[in-house]
Amino acid sequence: MIGLLPDRLYRDRRIAWAAFGVLAVLLIALPFLVEAGLGRTWVRILDFAMLYVMLALGLNIVVGFAGLLDLGYVAFYAVGAYFYAILASPQFGLHLPFWALLPMGAGIACLFGVLLGAPTLRLRGDYLAIVTLGFGEIIRIFLNNLNAPVNVTNGPQGINMIDPVRIGGHALTRPIEILGVQISGPHAHYYLFLGLTLLVIFAAIRLQHSRIGRAWAAIREDEVAAEAMGIHTRNVKLLAFAMGATFGGLGGGLFAAFQGFVSPESFTLMESIMILCMVVLGGMGHIPGVILGAVLLTMLPEALRYVGPLQQELIGRVAVDPSDLRMLLFGVALVLVMLFRPQGLWPSSMRARELRPDNPDQVRQEQESLYDAER
Amino acid sequence: MDVLLQQLINGLILGSLYALVALGYTMVYGILELINFAHGEIVMVGAMVSVSVLAALTAAGVPVALALPLALAAAVVVCVVTGVLVERIAYRPLRNAPRLAPLITAIGVSIVLQNLAMIFWGRQYLSFPPVIEVRVYDVLGATVSNIQILILVVAALTMGGLLLLVNRTRLGRAMRATAQNREVAGLMGVDVNRVIAATFIVGSALAAVAGLLIASYYGIAHYNMGFILGLKAFSAAVLGGIGNIPGALLGGLLLGVIESLGAGYIGDLTGGFLGSHYQDIFAFLILILVLTFRPSGLLGERVADRA
Amino acid sequence: MTPSAERDGGGGGEPLLAARAVTKRFGGLTALSEVSLTVQVGEIVGLIGPNGAGKTTLFNCFTGLYHPSAGTVHLEGRPLAGLKPHAVAALGLARTFQNIRLFANMSVLENVMVGRHVRTRAGVLGAVLRGPRTRAEERSIRERSLDLLDGVGLGGRADQLARHLPYGDQRRLEIARALATEPKLLALDEPAAGMNHTETAALKGLLETIRGRGVTLLLIEHDVRLMMDLCDRVAVLDYGRKIADGPPEQVQRDPAVIEAYLGAGAA
Incomplete structure (x- = not known):
């Protein structure tokens, strides 16, 4: 009987693995193809795309898997980035090794996630969203102002000359020749980020199809029933929050080392919203969708830069600054997706309709929080 | 000069502005249980419209006594239209969706409004035309300007008008009934859609007034002024008890005073470790603390009792 | 009310579930008033009563969704006071919901x-x-x-x-x-609601099989015939009070029960 049943979980995983294999081959050649076709700037953009895939997958654990809206995700990204920047730059003259700091930064971000989540996770969804947003703003205000009386963050100027990633004494920012092939800084970072991204994807897939992943999904579907079935909802939600924060911190460390410079400007609410857009647009809870969303939204603004020259050609002047247009389009896209395709561009076939209000009972249940009834 | 009194007065004036904006949040929340995230942007639109109309009119030689009401009227019209459109496009289709869906569209709408304003008015600050000659009065060692007094008076009148509307009119009764229980109100013959639209109209009109006053308070208007302002006003509404109109007034005034006193004294309190640029932190701290420890706010009834 | 206080209710041995004088108030409304109920290992106990009698409220008090305003609930002698639903489930009390609460978008x-x-x-x-x-x-x-x-x-x-x-x-x-969840006690809130005769009969067989595997059952149900056929014991709630508790035949003849169900004079 068991053997005859179509084995969805395992089949899903196999498809994912097969896609993985084909993609991996393509992805190895990608930076060279891109450089040949579009120039080296686009290799850097590729690097950022990888970074955002990691961040979006982290947020997806919180928003997509567990159904908790986190609008302050960038705070954890900032914690990871500044942790590395402070301990590996001339700011304090400390130059601790990248490979030690990266996991530590992720750990610190995780700790922040727990500290924020522990008191607030019993809040209803929209309240939680606002509280996380407030937390993100608080972190940014501190980054902006912690340059006095002791100069920790260097205020709005940010921290410069951050140590690059080193592999076996070789700084990744310098070009190197391997087997007669020139590997530039962006190329090397691409392979590093690709490797880490694959690890993150692997972890996310395994988490989703695990005991914990099912508990997250159960909480997202019906918190009261999940609790009644023996799931310690507060702890399991906290776990989602902590995992998301860990991924955020990891991304932050990579960002600081790659960019060589961090400032509060990189960690505004808009950044949180952008990462949320990647998750929502791609397809909340569906890993391939989230990856697609992250890649698309990293590329789109770069592509929109060509809108300037295009206007020049068509109407003889730049009527609308392309970077202005870019945010406008994001806003429009968010509204349209929620209205017409709430499940995202590439939803999972199983859970295609969780955000569609076609079941009033379910909606009502979602609106009652666990202990509301008693308060 | 008495610093404490001065900070109190500043806080009160700032707080009355927060209260005006907080009312918009609390009214919509009371009726739809929706955080109208875009409300701060409506205030921004009000500020931008009133400043640019006022500037245009005074430049054309229209006397101030006429230009000011005209600017306000223009702001009210634009804000109301924007507010109603936002409700129609972004909220109404999602009225029975899970909570997070309208919150996400609201964020989208905020981004759209902000960027439209940026494209329309540009990135630079619009300055409030110096139509009123500033006079400063001395009150018990603190100073108050005539503009500040005007702000306080207009804010008080507006809020008084709102209280009358809610407590004394048919529309107000329908609003209160809808806030109590939307379904029952519908069964009792209240046109719920009309009430919701009316709530957005009233809230947006308040936002227009607030926009004008805030622009005159700071002397400037800017396309991204709405976001932080909206967040603070929302914090004020939460502090007072979201959904509760007197609560929004109290929360707004309290937040204004706390911010103003806090900014004045935070340096002394922390031994110079934190300076006055941390002013913005108070609203968020209050927001987090209130939501964590007393989600019903100071005056709020227990929201869940209704369910 | 201590855990070691005397135990009432049917049969000997330590009861699996023992509720003592459970009262639940919501503001001014008293939904449950000093309801005591015991369930012995291996029993099938039914809980009946008119709509709004407090049956589901009692379930919620057992499973940690509500906390009683007064009174105690013990499972295998362990107090459930202050335990959250997940902890109650871990101790061996699982439940179903009257308004089905499945994880709709999961398989x-x-x-x-x-x-x-x-x-x-x-x-x-x-x-x-x-x-x-x-x-x-x-x-x-x-x-x-x-x-x-x-x-x-x-x-x-x-x-x-x-x-x-x-x-x-x-x-x-x-x-x-x-x-x-491997419950010792399975609490079912109207399991036959919306089922036709065939389905109800199948359900009865299923519940008997479950009991046969050593799971004790407590159920709320409106289908009187199912209750009479299935239950070893039936307790009746009316206006938040327990008005009867005993074997089905006895409860069926109880004048207080008849009045509660059919109104005065119908007996």
């Missing part, structure tokens, strides 16, 4: 697998590394869940979304999910 199988959560251990690290122990645990979760689905007759629907099941199947899936 039928996954719904049951969630029920295994409380009896399994794998954490984040286990999930990511998936060592031999985690793999073995996952396998046992699946096998156990599939068995349970077969047991309630849903073996062929394991891969469908829970929301796509017909109503009666959804009720049975809730039972399978609750059984997956």
Whole structure:
């Protein structure tokens, strides 16, 4: 009987693995193809795309898997980035090794996630969203102002000359020749980020199809029933929050080392919203969708830069600054997706309709929080 | 000069502005249980419209006594239209969706409004035309300007008008009934859609007034002024008890005073470790603390009792 | 009211569930007033009463969803006071819901697998590394869940979304999910609601099988015939008070019960 049943979980995983294999081959050649076709700037953009895939997958654990809206995700990204920047730059003259700091930064971000989540996770969804947003703003205000009386963050100027990633004494920012092939800084970072991204994807897939992943999904579907079935909802939600924060911190460390410079400007609410857009647009809870969303939204603004020259050609002047247009389009896209395709561009076939209000009972249940009834 | 009194007065004036904006949040929340995230942007639109109309009119030689009401009227019209459109496009289709869906569209709408304003008015600050000659009065060692007094008076009148509307009119009764229980109100013959639209109209009109006053308070208007302002006003509404109109007034005034006193004294309190640029932190701290420890706010009834 | 106080109710031995003078007030409304109820190991106990009598409220007080305003509830002699629902489930009391609360967008199988959560251990690290122990645990979760689905007759629907099941199947899936938590006591809130005669008869067989496997049952139900056929003992609630408790035949003849159900004069 068991053997005859179509084995969805395992089949899903196999498809994912097969896609993985084909993609991996393509992805190895990608930076060279891109450089040949579009120039080296686009290799850097590729690097950022990888970074955002990691961040979006982290947020997806919180928003997509567990159904908790986190609008302050960038705070954890900032914690990871500044942790590395402070301990590996001339700011304090400390130059601790990248490979030690990266996991530590992720750990610190995780700790922040727990500290924020522990008191607030019993809040209803929209309240939680606002509280996380407030937390993100608080972190940014501190980054902006912690340059006095002791100069920790260097205020709005940010921290410069951050140590690059080193592999076996070789700084990744310098070009190197391997087997007669020139590997530039962006190329090397691409392979590093690709490797880490694959690890993150692997972890996310395994988490989703695990005991914990099912508990997250159960909480997202019906918190009261999940609790009644023996799931310690507060702890399991906290776990989602902590995992998301860990991924955020990891991304932050990579960002600081790659960019060589961090400032509060990189960690505004808009950044949180952008990462949320990647998750929502791609397809909340569906890993391939989230990856697609992250890649698309990293590329789109770069592509929109060509809108300037295009206007020049068509109407003889730049009527609308392309970077202005870019945010406008994001806003429009968010509204349209929620209205017409709430499940995202590439939803999972199983859970295609969780955000569609076609079941009033379910909606009502979602609106009652666990202990509301008693308060 | 008495610093404490001065900070109190500043806080009160700032707080009355927060209260005006907080009312918009609390009214919509009371009726739809929706955080109208875009409300701060409506205030921004009000500020931008009133400043640019006022500037245009005074430049054309229209006397101030006429230009000011005209600017306000223009702001009210634009804000109301924007507010109603936002409700129609972004909220109404999602009225029975899970909570997070309208919150996400609201964020989208905020981004759209902000960027439209940026494209329309540009990135630079619009300055409030110096139509009123500033006079400063001395009150018990603190100073108050005539503009500040005007702000306080207009804010008080507006809020008084709102209280009358809610407590004394048919529309107000329908609003209160809808806030109590939307379904029952519908069964009792209240046109719920009309009430919701009316709530957005009233809230947006308040936002227009607030926009004008805030622009005159700071002397400037800017396309991204709405976001932080909206967040603070929302914090004020939460502090007072979201959904509760007197609560929004109290929360707004309290937040204004706390911010103003806090900014004045935070340096002394922390031994110079934190300076006055941390002013913005108070609203968020209050927001987090209130939501964590007393989600019903100071005056709020227990929201869940209704369910 | 101490745990060692005298025990009332049917039969000897320590009761599996012992509720003593449970009172629940919501503001000014008293939903339950000093309700005592015991359930012995191996029994099937029915809880009946008119709508609004407080049956579901009592269930909620047992399962940690509500906390009684006064009175105590013990499971196998252990007090449930202050325990959250997940802790109650871990102690061996599982439930179903009157207004079916499945995980609508998860598969039928996954719904049951969630029920295994409380009896399994794998954490984040286990999930990511998936060592031999985690793999073995996952396998046992699946096998156990599939068995349970077969047991309630849903073996062929394991891969469908829970929301796509017909109503009666959804009720049975809730039972399978609750059984997956390995309860000692299974509390069912109107399991036959919305079922036709055939389905109800099948349900009766299912519940007897479940009892045969050593699970004690407590159920709320409006189908009087099912209750009379199935239950060893029936307790009746009316306006938040217990007005009768005993074997079905006896309760059926109880004038207080007849009055509560049919109104005065109908007897």
